[in-house]
Amino acid sequence: MTTRMVDVRGKKVEVLESGSGEPVLYLHDMWDLHTAQGGMFPFHEQLAAKFRLLAPAHPGCGESDSIKSIADIDDLAFHYLDVLDALGLQNAAIVGTGLGGWVATEIAVRNPERVSRLALVGAAGLQMPGAQIADIFMYSQHRDGGIMRDLRNLLFGDADSALANSIVPDGRVNIPDEVRRYKSLTLAGRVGWEPPYLHDRKLLDRLHRIAAPALLIWGEQDRFVPLANGRAYAANLPKAALKVLPGVGHSAILEAPEQCMALIAPFLSTGALP
């Protein structure tokens, strides 16, 4: 695994790179690599065992420069078109989780020719009636002097699991990780806090432009971005398959890395939908 700083129109972007083979651009979520911790989780290591994983940190996240001009998802999508250029990726397979999945989709509706495969895991971006995306900003504030269970409940199928507690512990984690998380919420706050909350009302009607096949993976217990939004993606993307993981929450790549890999690896290799 290496980390390098890539110049994107005068701004530094931290890019984590690992593995060899076909390149896969990984766009991270709010509790993911670059955000919950600096380095890779098991899912990313498994992905890097088969592909050349390229994982840039969003503006203002990790060691990437913050970019003041980014004030909505449109700005972020155009930033990533610049990142694709800077990385020399003409036609990329993209894996996007949560917030990153939304960004990936926004790139694909703008420049469909730049995306060869789209794998979305619990992606934000759509909000169907009755399937409100939860208030991650308010529920990331602790209760009773340090209890983070409400956030764990949004991010994990089982809020009380050892995994959930290790990634979102009660009390304070070390200061570098606290700052990392703060940066992640700050970036998300720039593009997704104000209505429409972490979604784009125009996106649904633009999905038809995406030519690439799209694999959608959703935790059945996703209480952050409810499953109905995944069904809406599947129904409106021209070539899509939705796989629902029972007992899993929003953080499917952390909660069920093997299941995710078993679906994503063959899809990225062949483009065939399960």
Added chain:
Amino acid sequence: MSDTGQVNVFSWHFMPWPYLDENFDRDHESGWITVPNSLFDRKKAVGLYQEYLDELAAADGLGFDGVVLNEHHQNIYGIMPAPNLLAAALTQTTKTCKLVVLGNLLPLNFRPLRVAEEYAMLDCMSNGRLVAGFAPGGGHESYSYSYSMPLARERFWEGVDLIVQAWTKPGPTSFEGKHYSMRYVNPWPQPLQTPHPPIWIPGSNSVETMYEVARRDFCYFLSTRGKLSGAKRSALRFGEVVEEIGKDFHPHQMGLLFSVYVGETDEIAREESGEAIFYFTRNCLKGHQRRKGRRLTMAPGGLSPSSWQLYLENSVVGAKMLGDAENWKDIDEMGSIFVGSPDTVFDKLWEFVDEANIGNLLIQFHIGNLSKEKTLKSQQLFAEKVLPRLRAESKKLFARKFAKKTIDVEAEAVVTA
């Protein structure tokens, strides 16, 4: 603020909802945002605003330098979402005191020009008595009104600059910012005070805010329930920032909020205010300055990552806050609520003037569910026994420590009628 060579003392009001029952703390995680408004009792609300306005109008008669209003939304802590409405009422019932609105929350407004217009109206209606406060809002406000904290910070300063332009550049002008674009900036009326009403900005130790405030010659209101040591640190830091950009610091550039109950003796003061003080800490501060419940004071993006890191390094998660006070000993240790005889209260406040260079004391007399009778009594005792001493002592102190700046501040305070 007729004589600016001494400390300015203001009467502050939150206008809380005072009719919560004893089970509120048990049944609700917060007094903010999600606190069910089915608890609002329409019958009990009759006359409540009038009572609160009367308490502030009384401060004018007692010779306070001003009264202070503030803006909060969807909570029981302060049912004052539109402070300009109340300031308008006070223009008619007060004669000489400053009307401090601290402040209008700019990110909530469709266009800051509206704030420039309303404040100009208030300045005209009060014959030049407005102190114009602008605030970006904290976590409560951004959660409550679904606005992005990181974006609000940028919008805030742009909005402030738009308002100052509206008051100082002969119109029509235009304004082209990143967030606001106004083809015609030409508000009628204009404020009476020139170049514009004094501007106060609350901050909670963010160095970015200190620089912006200092650069523009505004007053910094330290928006924390800090102890003396914290206030000293902040005042010192703000003073350094002011000097760093080549200006002189004066205590009138710093304000701080205290809660006070004055009685004839310490015992009487505690006896008369105890229920109300603990109503305030237990209920009003739940969701704000209390460990128990969900604390919503902070919001991600309100500070830069480096300021956030500094905050983390200087704070302890789960530390006791003002709202966690369970007894008088706790209250005394927290250093923000002063209950006692005139001498006791004077001594506590004087430390902040003498050691932390706080030149604007903002005093909350109505606390929690304190009755009108007790509020007026405490406020009056303060005006008779504490206020004159604060003025006399601070006059000597400021003349000794900050002589040069005093003259400048007086020149700025001239009102054109």
